[in-house]
Amino acid sequence: MDVLPDPTPRPLDHLALIGARDAPALADKAGLLDHGGLDDAVGALAAGLLGRGLRPGDRVASWLPKQRLACLMPLAAARAGLVHVPVNPLLKHGQVAHILADSGARLLIAGRGRADTLGSGDRPDDCALLVEEDEGAALLGHGDHLPPSSADPDALVAILYTSGSTGRPKGVMLSHANLWLGAVGVAHYLGLGADDRTLAVLPLSFDYGQNQLLSTWAAGGCVHPLDYLTARDVVRAVGRHGITTLAGVPPLWIQLAEAEWPVECVAPLRRLTNTGGRMSVPLVRRLRALFPAARLFSMYGLTEAFRSTYLDPALIDEHPESIGREIPFAEVLVVRPDGTVAADGEPGELVHAGPLVAQGYWRDAERTAQRFRPAPAASRHGGTAVWSGDTVVRDAAGLLRFVGRDDEMIKSSGNRISPTEIEEAAIASGAAAEAVALGVPDDRLGQAILLYARPAGAEADADARLTDWFRHNLPNFMQPARVIWRDELPRNANGKLDRTALKAQATEETR
Known part of the structure; x- marks a missing residue:
């Protein structure tokens, strides 16, 4: 079916009512659930x-892996009038304890292994525990069924x-409308249909990870959840299930681009989507060569507004560095510090307005006031907008290019330097497979540039190639003062490169 960008939101659990009743909706280790069964299961769980x-x-x-209970929770909680708090299964007990206390959760559903890691005081006294192995089947097979909600x-x-990359984790509050319109909008611009099969590899606690489920169901399609250990697991699952839609973040795409892809695993893919950071130009070129028949969607978003922009796949070969234009239901402006709209070619802050x-932030008025502020006067939507803190540039064709985050910009010798530009230069050299640039204190420069990199080949050769590339392609003030090579770079729970961990390492290594 074609998903039309209908701006009228509905209760989130109504996504279980869209697909043909006998069409597959969820294929997991427990078996196949059609859309009629999806609705029944949501009603029973609620x-x-x-x-x-x-x-x-x-x-x-x-706090669950991607099994059936975890996949049904977003719709079942909505049907029951509850507020769902998905917790990344990779988090440790201290992080989970913070989320449980901060959210005021009344119930934690977890597997026995994870539940056993919680120590005294990690779970609040008024938060009950349900162990999935003991009570999950009874919860899913409840004799009563709630009908679709009227929320x-x-x-x-x-x-x-x-993920807490800039301090303690913040709870972003999302409404039925936020998630419904996000599902409909993504299904529309991706062109998802009832015959599509989505491999859900991103964490369901991640905004786009959850949208893997919701947008597929909005199109009447089928989700195949996968907890993977290696890129090879993803490749095999694509071939085994005839996957048409695959979403990832840049570190995962790098791993997938380095993997071997048999012809039968490439053939079914219709679309690849990226979020959680920009793909480098060499990575875009590699994916286009690996999957020439698949449409590659480059996207930009932030949890506070879900998704802001996407690039039409027809433009990615010509504009591989672009994050595109606003998605359905979003209004995106590039704004100067005085609140006026920036001119074409002029850097400004990306501000997102509209129903997404x-x-x-849950119970955090101070940080809410910093990020959620009145929309610029030029906004057609008005109301509250998300001021992203991200610097972008709009070209004459209306396409946006990401420059960097204000809180990550490096200030050296009076220059404001985008770490993204240095990182992409490192990857473009062919010497580095991944890179993270940081600013570290320097008495003479204010900040010096420190680059962490994972080599694409032999480290000794990589160092010489990288140094030569920087000397010929970057001005002196953008040259890293030091390059630290690592066989692996740390990642956070959402699979993104963990800048916070690297900043802590940099502090130790520059003392």
Whole structure:
């Protein structure tokens, strides 16, 4: 089916009503669930949750791998009038303890192995525990079934915690409308249909990870959830299930681009989508060569507004560095410090307005006021906007290019330097497979540039190639003062390169 960009939001659990009743909706280790079965399972799980003594508005946290219970929770919590708090299964007990306490969760659903890692005080006294191995089947097979809800689309339905890259994790408050319109909008511009099969490899606690489920169901398609250990696991699953849609973040795409892809695993793919950071130009070229028949979507987003822009795949060969234009239902402006709209070619802050804007940070008025502010006067939507802190440039054709985050910009010898530009130069040299540039204190320069890199070949050769490339392609003030080679670079729970961990390492190594 073609998904039309209908701007009228509905309760989130109504996504279970869209697909043909006998069409596949979820294929997991428990078997195949059609869309009729999806609706039944959502109704049973919603009744089971309320049977645990939860009341509308209560928060329920799930700390689970990508099995059936985890996949159904976003819709079941919505149907029961609860607020879902998905927790990344890669997080450790201290991080989970913070999320449980901060959200005020009344119930934690977790596997026995993860639950056993929680120590005294990690789980609040008023937060009950449900161990999936002991009670999950009964929860899913509850005898009662709740019918589709009549929830207010503006009601709170989920709290997604950020990875905490800039401090303690913040709980982003999302409404039914935020998630419904995000699902419909993505399904529309990706061109998803009922015959599409999405391999869900991103964490379901991640905004786009959850959207893997929601946008596929909005199109009446089928989701194949996968917890993978290696890139080879992803390649095999694509071939085994005839996957048509694959989403990733740049570090995963780098691994997939380095993997061997048999012809039968390449053939079914219709679209590749990227979020969570910009793909380098060499990576774009590599993916286009590997998957010439697949449409490659480069996208930009932030949890506070879900998704802001995407690039039409027809333009990616000519504009591989672009993040495109605003997605359906989004309004994106490039704004000067005085609040006026920047001219073409002039850097400015990306500001996102419209119905995809979240409701703020859970119980954090101070940080909400910093990020969620009145929209610029030029906004057609008005109201509250998300001021991203990201610097972008719009060209004469209306395409946007990401420059960098204000809080990551390096200030050296009076110059403001985008770490992204240095990182992309390192990768373009062919010497580095991945790179992270940081500013470290320097008495003479203010900040010197420190580059962490994973070599693409032999480290000794890589060092010489990189140095030569920088000397010929970057001005002196953008030359790294030091390059530190690592066989692996740290990643956070969402699979992104962990700048916070590298900053901590840099502090130690530059003392």
